[in-house]
Amino acid sequence: MLGGRVCAFLKAARCARLALGWNQWQARYICRGTSAFTSPMHYLDGERIEPTNTDAGGHFPILEPATGHKLCIVQESSVQDVHTAVVSAKSAFASWSTAPGAERAQILYKTAQIMRENIEAIAVAEVHDTGKPLWEAKFDVEGCVDTIEYCAGLARMIAGQHIDLGRGNFGYTRREPLGVVGAIGAWNYPFQMAVWKSAPAICCGNTVVYKPSPLTPITTAIMGEVYTEAGLPNGVFNVIQGSGAVGQYLATHPDVAKVTFTGSVPTGTKVMAACAQGIKYVLLELGGKSPLVIFADCQLDNAVKGTMLANFLTQGQVCSNGTRVYVERPIYETFVDKLVERVRAMKLGDPMSEDTTMGAIISGEQADRIMSFIESAKEEGATIATGGERVIPDPALAGGHYITPCVLTDVNDDMRVAREEIFGPVVCVFPFDTESEVIERANDTEYGLAGGVFTRDLTRAHRIAAKLQAGSVYINNYNVYPSELPFGGYKKSGIGRENGILNIDAFTQVKSVYMEMGDVDSPI
Ligand SMILES: NC(=O)c1ccc[n+]([C@@H]2O[C@H](COP(=O)([O-])OP(=O)(O)OC[C@H]3O[C@@H](n4cnc5c(N)ncnc54)[C@H](O)[C@@H]3O)[C@@H](O)[C@H]2O)c1
Numbered sequence: 001m002l003g004g005r006v007c008a009f010l011k012a013a014r015c016a017r018l019a020l021g022w023n024q025w026q027a028r029y030i031c032r033g034t035s036a037f038t039s040p041m042h043y044l045d046g047e048r049i050e051p052t053n054t055d056a057g058g059h060f061p062i063l064e065p066a067t068g069h070k071l072c073i074v075q076e077s078s079v080q081d082v083h084t085a086v087v088s089a090k091s092a093f094a095s096w097s098t099a100p101g102a103e104r105a106q107i108l109y110k111t112a113q114i115m116r117e118n119i120e121a122i123a124v125a126e127v128h129d130t131g132k133p134l135w136e137a138k139f140d141v142e143g144c145v146d147t148i149e150y151c152a153g154l155a156r157m158i159a160g161q162h163i164d165l166g167r168g169n170f171g172y173t174r175r176e177p178l179g180v181v182g183a184i185g186a187w188n189y190p191f192q193m194a195v196w197k198s199a200p201a202i203c204c205g206n207t208v209v210y211k212p213s214p215l216t217p218i219t220t221a222i223m224g225e226v227y228t229e230a231g232l233p234n235g236v237f238n239v240i241q242g243s244g245a246v247g248q249y250l251a252t253h254p255d256v257a258k259v260t261f262t263g264s265v266p267t268g269t270k271v272m273a274a275c276a277q278g279i280k281y282v283l284l285e286l287g288g289k290s291p292l293v294i295f296a297d298c299q300l301d302n303a304v305k306g307t308m309l310a311n312f313l314t315q316g317q318v319c320s321n322g323t324r325v326y327v328e329r330p331i332y333e334t335f336v337d338k339l340v341e342r343v344r345a346m347k348l349g350d351p352m353s354e355d356t357t358m359g360a361i362i363s364g365e366q367a368d369r370i371m372s373f374i375e376s377a378k379e380e381g382a383t384i385a386t387g388g389e390r391v392i393p394d395p396a397l398a399g400g401h402y403i404t405p406c407v408l409t410d411v412n413d414d415m416r417v418a419r420e421e422i423f424g425p426v427v428c429v430f431p432f433d434t435e436s437e438v439i440e441r442a443n444d445t446e447y448g449l450a451g452g453v454f455t456r457d458l459t460r461a462h463r464i465a466a467k468l469q470a471g472s473v474y475i476n477n478y479n480v481y482p483s484e485l486p487f488g489g490y491k492k493s494g495i496g497r498e499n500g501i502l503n504i505d506a507f508t509q510v511k512s513v514y515m516e517m518g519d520v521d522s523p524i
Helices: 008-025 079-096 101-117 119-130 134-155 190-203 218-230 244-252 265-278 300-309 329-344 364-379 435-443 458-467 502-506
Strands: 042-044 047-049 059-063 070-075 162-166 169-177 180-184 207-211 237-239 256-262 281-285 291-294 324-328 383-386 406-409 426-432 450-454 472-475 508-515
Touching: 042 079, 042 218, 047 218, 079 180, 079 207, 079 237, 079 244, 101 119, 101 134, 101 190, 101 218, 119 134, 119 190, 119 218, 134 190, 134 502, 180 190, 180 244, 190 207, 190 218, 190 256, 190 502, 207 244, 218 237, 244 256, 244 265, 256 265, 265 281, 291 300, 291 435, 300 329, 300 450, 324 329, 324 435, 329 383, 329 406, 329 426, 364 383, 364 406, 364 426, 426 435, 435 458, 450 458, 458 472, 502 508
Parallel strands: 180 207, 180 256, 207 237, 256 281, 291 324, 291 450, 324 426, 406 426, 450 472
Antiparallel strands: 042 047, 042 237, 059 070, 162 169, 169 508, 383 406
């Protein structure tokens, strides 16, 4: 079922509501389809700035996924702009790195408070940028508030160890910040990525230069304004803008100590190579093709709901999605029927509309890519149980990119659709017969970001959790990201972890200090 038309009254009400919240962020909002984000998207030394790059070829238009309308034009950062941002972060590091944890915590708590007061305004900007439904964007921003508060707590927990070395001698370790962190994000969760990367780095005393995806540049500068308003010293968080070349300058800049990157495996490979050149720390959050295993003894309705969460948030453009769903044969047909029924009930439409459950694909190029997977599945003999069509749900959304959520059956493990990351609303459902068979099939992938299992047999659940080659495993749920739980990939899905107490490991280095209490005993 496709979404209906959003009435003019609701649109006007929405515009008025937004204008109130949005003024605070110095952007201008006119109305759906004519919205304009006029403030510069670059953030340096505590304010939005125009980049020095005035090269006519160095700018890119930002198109709203929902409508195809131009939201703004963003000027790409020059090499000089990247350098200036790193210099700003480097000079801010001197005092931020020595600030007491309690002071960092206070600023982060204040950041969370300001963010909480502006969830709606930030979420609306995120919807313009990404095409995801408003309720989902609000949920994302609420999660970001939690992450910032969690990191505020961590700021006071950074500690080393005391080690007794005998004869009165001892050593201790200090956890010291790394320096300037270069952060590079993808387009599916732009605001969340800016938070997940900056808050842990900042709570540990680092400073940050952030480059969002050129498809979604809008909310990162808002992050900068929130930080500044909360009292974060100028230069601790800076934003540059642009494509891969700008990311490459950042990753290779000699004063960047660590790169934290979220994106695809091919780009992650380049970022890791750039970091290798400079012997830099690197954290990579990359793609996935995750399995979700459903046993016949599961609570079926929960398994169907879990499969929805595993596949159709953010139009299916989620790295950890469980896109290979293995269902034990006795319940396979019933499961597919229930899943198809639920997928058909989704409402595809205007992401600003309260009742929309699935919005727009990020770009025409990505929509073409998703459709090419669906076409290849058809050619290879898969059956489309539902969806998989490119549609315009409303004439007002004619320039947007919409694909009906798709369930594929009769999929073979070797088909392209079963092996490659699609990053769209497409789920493959396979039957299986035995536990050992399904584990082997689930692990037969170069990726290892996540996995899931639905069963009432808890012994089996934990056995499977241990055997799945993945950084996150969900038992009887899927795609839940508590701030306390580390998140990251096995195999080609990445290196390092975001979230949890491991944030401290990720953004500090250990110094060992030896203390001699006696005379020096030298044989030479
Ligand atoms: N594991 C995770 O947490 C996670 C989360 C979200 C998305 N992803 C992955 O991200 C991918 C989709 O995002 P995308 O299309 O934006 O990815 P991408 O790899 O194309 O781009 C990611 C970022 O890297 C930048 N970039 C491109 N070339 C670069 C280079 N040579 N050096 C430095 N930076 C460079 C881009 O401008 C962008 O900001 C999917 O594979 C998805 O699974 C992973």
